Amino acid sequence: MKDLKKMEGTIIKLVEQLDEENAIKLANEALNAGMHPLRLLELINEGMNRVGKLYESKDYYIADLIMAGLIFKQVLELDKMTAHFQSNHEQKIGKVIVGTVKGDIHDIGKDIFRGMMEANGFEVIDLGVDVPKEIFVKEVEEHKPDIVGLSGVLTSTVDAMKETIDAFVEAGLRHKAKFIVGGNHLTEDALRFIGADAFANDAAVGVKKCIEWINRTGQGVNKNE
Template identity: 65%
Template sequence: MKDLGEIKESLVRCVEQLDEENSLKLAKEVLIEGIDPLYLLDLMNEGMKRVGKLYDCRDYYIADLIMAGLIFRQVLELEEMTDFFHAKYNKKTGKIVIGTVKGDIHDIGKDIFRYMLEANGFDVIDLGVDVSRELFVKNVKKHNPDILALSGVLTSTVDEMREVVISLMEAHLRDKVKIIIGANHLTQEAFRFIGADGFATDASVGAKLCREWMNVGNGQGVEGNG
């Protein structure tokens, strides 16, 4: 098998450059050679983070983010990946309601997190973007999820995330669901202000935290590396 360092850099670079053909080709090759699908997910996530940074620097546009998301999804749908996760999680890990909060229409980060959650065996109810606090409360009542995931790219979404938590408290639902918040701009201070159970600045780290909650029921805030 090729050197893992070489594999990592090649695949991450292909994702970063939005090279759909070679990203899929390399992903298939390393899976056939025996790479751990979970490690492949981490490599894809690293490529996505680089795409996000290029977008933040205005070198990439919304269409580029969408393309990166499509590449990520196609890798997840490779037969070797689906077989692995179906075998690993032959029953649902838990149920999660997810959405981008009101005032924000960005969905790439949310979608990547959703893909990660689904790969980890979660049943995901995706409410989309610009979701009102009332709609979050309605769906927590309706679906009785284990976890509620709030996403937001804009720094202004911190206040809206807090309002969602307050609305759940007013509806007497706060103690019935774990809440994870996700965005690159989140800090420990913002996390405490919002009143969630956990936070992540990285989709892969956030998915792992959700699995830990289902395993031990003990939430904590974590920041992704990079």
């Protein structure tokens, strides 16, 4: 059996370097060598965080972010990954609605969050990108999720996130779910301005927060029905 610890560092570097072929190959080898699927997702996420930093420093371009997203999706589709998550999460632990807010068409961060949430046993309803506040409200009324995730890459999305939360307050639905906002530009000050329950600059951190909420309340899916 190969040294899993050594493989961990190599997997992160391969994702950072956008070496699609070797990243997927080594990820598969790691699973066959006994690496837990959730641990593999954490490593891929770390590699993608590094890609994000290289993009912010203008060393990488939007096409590189897209490639990193493709690597993530391919890892999720590996046989041992799908087999593990399907067998371990037939009973969903919670329901989540996610979407990129109005004015932003970026979906990579949202897609990573969605994939990691599904891998951890959540039912995820993805509304896509450039989602108006009215659609968020409509979908929450219909599906009654435990958690609502608002994603945004552009700094201007802080205003759109606040407008979306305000729409839930006006509709009398703010107390019906927990709200988490995601994006590299978000801060504690931005969170207070937006009026959400939590923020995350990292998909893995966001997932852990959502799991904490579910474990704390024990309410699960369809708690509002």
